[in-house]
Amino acid sequence: MKEPLHEPRPARPALLVLRAVLGVTMFLHGWQKLTGPGLEGVGGMFDQMGVPLAQVAGPATMLVELVGGCCSSSAWPPGWPPPRSSS
Numbered sequence: 514m515k516e517p518l519h520e521p522r523p524a525r526p527a528l529l530v531l532r533a534v535l536g537v538t539m540f541l542h543g544w545q546k547l548t549g550p551g552l553e554g555v556g557g558m559f560d561q562m563g564v565p566l567a568q569v570a571g572p573a574t575m576l577v578e579l580v581g582g583c584c585s586s587s588a589w590p591p592g593w594p595p596p597r598s599s600s
């Protein structure tokens with residue numbers, strides 16, 4: 514019988530630790546960009562590295578790191594990844 518997607522399943526401890534470490538690391542990288550150089554400074558850094566659309570890519574990267582870090586370390590969305598089918 515297949516396990517319903519909405520029911521929580523026990524997480525493997527190693528994957529839980531890995532997800533928490535990855536989430537905290539991502540969040541801290543975004544936080545460092547936000548509190549250090551800020552939006553304009555991050556865009557300037559990306560421009561110096563030759564990134565196209567640096568004034569957009571820099572702040573977008575910072576936002577992805579902050580939000581992704583929070584979501585990853587808080588195990589959101591629930592039930593992700595979906596369980597593997599047994600067939």
